[in-house]
Amino acid sequence: xxxxxxxxxxxxxxxxxxxxxxxxxxxxxxxxxxxxxxxxxxxxxxxxxxxxxxxxxxxxxxxxxxxxxxxxxxxxxxxxxxxxxxxxxxxxxxxxxxxxxxxxxxxxxxxx
Amino acid sequence: xxxxxxxxxxxxxxxxxxxxxxxxxxxxxxxxxxxxxxxxxxxxxxxxxxxxxxxxxxxxxxxxxxxxxxxxxxxxxxxxxxxxxxxxxxxxxxxxxxxxxxxxxxxxxxxxx
Numbered sequence: 001x002x003x004x005x006x007x008x009x010x011x012x013x014x015x016x017x018x019x020x021x022x023x024x025x026x027x028x029x030x031x032x033x034x035x036x037x038x039x040x041x042x043x044x045x046x047x048x049x050x051x052x053x054x055x056x057x058x059x060x061x062x063x064x065x066x067x068x069x070x071x072x073x074x075x076x077x078x079x080x081x082x083x084x085x086x087x088x089x090x091x092x093x094x095x096x097x098x099x100x101x102x103x104x105x106x107x108x109x110x111x112x
Numbered sequence: 113x114x115x116x117x118x119x120x121x122x123x124x125x126x127x128x129x130x131x132x133x134x135x136x137x138x139x140x141x142x143x144x145x146x147x148x149x150x151x152x153x154x155x156x157x158x159x160x161x162x163x164x165x166x167x168x169x170x171x172x173x174x175x176x177x178x179x180x181x182x183x184x185x186x187x188x189x190x191x192x193x194x195x196x197x198x199x200x201x202x203x204x205x206x207x208x209x210x211x212x213x214x215x216x217x218x219x220x221x222x223x224x225x
Contacts, residue, residue: 001171009152031211042202043155045213088154097210098143098162099170104154 002027002094006103014111019076021106023089030092032065032072033100038085046087079110113138116217118203124223125193133188133220135203141215142208144186145170146178148199149219155202161186162208193224 003026013019023032031050035043047056049065049072056063060083062075076083086105093099119134135144143162147155157170161180175197177189186205190197200221204214 006154033213042216042218043204043214044216048211048213050211090155092210099145099157099160100214102147102155104152 002091002101004089004091004101004103006089006106008106009104010107010109012109012111013079015081016078019079019083019108021074021087021089021108023072023074023103025070025091025101027091027094028069030069030097032069033090034063034072034074035088035090035102036085037088037105041085043088076108079108081110081112084108084110115139116203116205116215118201118217118220120220121218122221124225125190126225127194129193130189130191131193131222132190133201133203133222135186135188135205135217136184137186137203137205137215137217138184139205139215140183141205142183143206144180145204145214146176146186146188147202147204148172148197149202150199158188158201193222195224198222198224 005024033048034046037043053067054065060077064073086107088105090100090102116137145160146158159178161167164183167178179187203217206212206214
């Protein structure tokens with residue numbers, strides 16, 4: 001079945017450093033979504049990318065969708081303690097766009 | 113709007129006991145989902161529903177049953193709980209269509225001893 005891999009699994013950074021998480025799908029995706037889950041919380045939708053090579057920014061967060069629509073990345077510039085949490089990418093199932101396949105997530109710790 | 117709510121928030125079961133988790137949404141979403149989240153394994157889909165009266169299996173459906181008798185509610189049942197079902201369960205919902213985001217409930221932390 002479809003697989004969505006994320007690396008790294010864990011990342012510790014000093015406050016102010018940059019952070020990047022990478023997402024790779026075994027199949028071509030029609031779109032990719034990113035979610036953030038704070039410790040003890042639930043996943044919250046951040047953004048969706050649809051077009052090949054698309055780049056979107058949300059303040060210090062930059063999201064990219066690969067040209068082949070099989071990979072994506074999330075880059076955070078100058079991390080803050082409020083960025084702490086787990087970041088998940090998710091893509092529609094090939095067999096049914098009604099379902100999402102989630103990556104295993106990258107857990108970000110920001111040290112003050 | 114309350115969004116997506118889940119009941120209960122916490123539960124401890126003994127092996128073999130049964131229970132039902134309730135998910136409710138007030139956003140008039142057509143699609144609803146049940147996920148389980150285990151450390152290091154992300155979110156895995158258990159069952160989902162694309163409308164009232166319809167359900168379908170996800171990636172890990174064994175040991176669970178679901179029902180969607182009303183559009184706003186999605187129930188997840190464990191008939192005979194096992195320690196392997198210890199997990200955090202999230203419900204989510206979204207509008208139909210190819211690319212709408214999912215809205216998640218706060219989760220239910222279940223421990224089976």
